Amino acid sequence: MxxxxxxxxxxxxxxVTSPREVLEEQGAILAKKTHGKLRGDVRDLTQADTFxxxxxxxxxxxNDYRYTVLTVRHGITMYPxxxxxxxxxxxxxxxxxxxxxxxxxxxxxxxxxxxxxKRAIASLLAQMRAG
Amino acid sequence: xxxxxxxLVGALARQAGADIVTLAxxxxxxxxxxxxxxxxxxxxxxxxxxxxxxxxxxxxxxxxSVRPIHDGYGFAIxxxxxxxxxxxxxxxxxxxxxxxxxxxxxNLLCGQLARAIExxxxxxxxxxxxxxxxxxxxxxxxxxxxxxxxxxxxDRRIAAKETRTVxxxxxxxxxxxxxxxxxxxxxxxxxxxxxxxxxxxxxxxNMLDQALLRPSLxxxxxxDGIKIVTEIGGTNLxxxxxxxxxxxxxxxxxxxxxxxxxxxxxx
Numbered sequence: 001m002x003x004x005x006x007x008x009x010x011x012x013x014x015x016v017t018s019p020r021e022v023l024e025e026q027g028a029i030l031a032k033k034t035h036g037k038l039r040g041d042v043r044d045l046t047q048a049d050t051f052x053x054x055x056x057x058x059x060x061x062x063n064d065y066r067y068t069v070l071t072v073r074h075g076i077t078m079y080p081x082x083x084x085x086x087x088x089x090x091x092x093x094x095x096x097x098x099x100x101x102x103x104x105x106x107x108x109x110x111x112x113x114x115x116x117x118k119r120a121i122a123s124l125l126a127q128m129r130a131g
Numbered sequence: 132x133x134x135x136x137x138x139l140v141g142a143l144a145r146q147a148g149a150d151i152v153t154l155a156x157x158x159x160x161x162x163x164x165x166x167x168x169x170x171x172x173x174x175x176x177x178x179x180x181x182x183x184x185x186x187x188x189x190x191x192x193x194x195x196s197v198r199p200i201h202d203g204y205g206f207a208i209x210x211x212x213x214x215x216x217x218x219x220x221x222x223x224x225x226x227x228x229x230x231x232x233x234x235x236x237x238n239l240l241c242g243q244l245a246r247a248i249e250x251x252x253x254x255x256x257x258x259x260x261x262x263x264x265x266x267x268x269x270x271x272x273x274x275x276x277x278x279x280x281x282x283x284x285x286d287r288r289i290a291a292k293e294t295r296t297v298x299x300x301x302x303x304x305x306x307x308x309x310x311x312x313x314x315x316x317x318x319x320x321x322x323x324x325x326x327x328x329x330x331x332x333x334x335x336x337n338m339l340d341q342a343l344l345r346p347s348l349x350x351x352x353x354x355d356g357i358k359i360v361t362e363i364g365g366t367n368l369x370x371x372x373x374x375x376x377x378x379x380x381x382x383x384x385x386x387x388x389x390x391x392x393x394x395x396x397x398x
Contacts, residue, residue: 043250047242047279054203054243064254065181068203071243084240086184086204094204094227095236116184123181 019072019081019104020044023055026112030057037061038124049075057120061128067120070111072104079104085111135159139380141167142364144176147387151211152176154187155225155265155383161187182207185225186264200251206244206264208251216392217259219348222248224264234273241274241281249303258303263342263388270310270338278302283343285310290346305343308357313338319361323384325374342388356389 020042027040038057045052052073056066070085081104083096096111098104111117137159144152152168161178168176168189179188181199183206190197192211200208205226212218226240252258266275274280278297283305284290290306313336315321322336340359344352361368361384368384370376375384 043246045243045246047239050239052239052243056201063198065199066201066203067181068201068247071204073239084204127180 017101019074019078020053022104022108023053023072026108027055034125037128038121045071051075057124059124059128062124067124069117083107086116136381137164137167139363139366140164141170143360143385144168145172146364150192151188151190151221153223153264155185157187165189179209186223188223200254201247203247206247208247210255217395219259219261219393220251220255222260222262224262224266226265226267229267237268237272237274238277238280242279245281258345259347259393260345261342261348261388261390262305263386265340265383267339269334270307270313270341275307281305281343283307287349291349293346305345306349307341307343309338309341312359318359319369320359320373320384323359323386324382340383340386342386348390348393351391351393358387360385360387
């Protein structure tokens with residue numbers, strides 16, 4: 001019947017960065033900071049209507065050994081988002097709820113900069129040197 | 132402060148002739164545990180340097196025969212290559228406590244774990260995989276049994292079909308022999324962990340510590356190849372009520388999994 005445009009004005013929609021893109025950016029930064037010795041890899045673990053992404057540290061020098069630093073999961077609206085990571089002194093909550101992109105970045109900063117993540121990175125670099 | 136369990140761990144490893152020891156929530160340091168494992172041992176255990184904080188893994192495989200594949204939240208995947216027979220994947224698990232989690236969390240965690248295992252199997256080109264550890268779930272919970280979770284069934288014959296398609300997606304089976312250990316018919320206990328919740332639905336005994344096998348390992352696994360340990364070198368791990376004696380040992384009972392040599396032909 002009707003062929004008129006019922007979508008309304010889509011110009012000027014807010015440009016948002018998806019959580020997956022945020023994770024991928026951090027993955028690329030790790031590769032740059034370690035001169036390719038380690039890289040961050042985002043795995044898509046989406047189940048049904050829940051979008052799930054894992055951020056892994058991959059060590060090419062150790063047969064592509066993987067260490068999952070965290071996973072995030074969200075619905076179609078992206079936020080609120082739930083981040084799951086291993087517990088650590090700096091992150092008493094292994095389950096962090098983020099209500100917007102800034103909270104995601106804050107939570108990522110705490111997890112990626114935690115002593116636990118640094119220990120993992122140091123251990124992988126040391127084992128690659130030893131190997 | 133928990134009781135130091137190193138001497139019991141070392142004694143059990145010797146008693147069972149263990150090749151691989153995995154520990155969850157171990158307070159002792161790696162070197163302390165190694166000392167007990169290697170005390171009087173004919174061949175030494177080596178520590179797994181990469182294992183996540185919540186897990187400790189020790190094995191008598193030479194480090195060159197152990198390949199770390201993937202560590203994640205509450206799991207570690209390794210490939211072991213024995214001197215004889217085919218290599219296999221071992222997944223050590225310690226999923227988080229139910230205290231702060233919903234059942235949906237477990238379903239998602241198990242789905243993620245299942246995906247990580249399938250990726251490891253694809254990478255290594257075989258499915259000779261055993262998962263063991265503290266799942267903090269019973270065999271009948273959906274994270275353990277559902278197709279989008281670990282898909283672990285109670286019947287070898289069903290597991291031997293290898294896969295099942297649900298809503299257009301193929302899911303691989305695990306066989307879960309712990310189903311057959313639920314209740315007190317086959318042993319001195321009805322599970323590995325006792326908890327009287329006082330709720331209307333109260334299982335009392337829970338089988339939180341489990342071992343699951345892919346169908347390709349079934350030929351290497353006998354029905355009596357899994358044991359819930361209640362005594363180590365004369366030390367009774369149960370109290371007068373028949374529950375795990377937390378003053379003397381752990382609140383979880385140890386589990387021994389025994390596999391025979393794995394034939395090369397099984398994929």
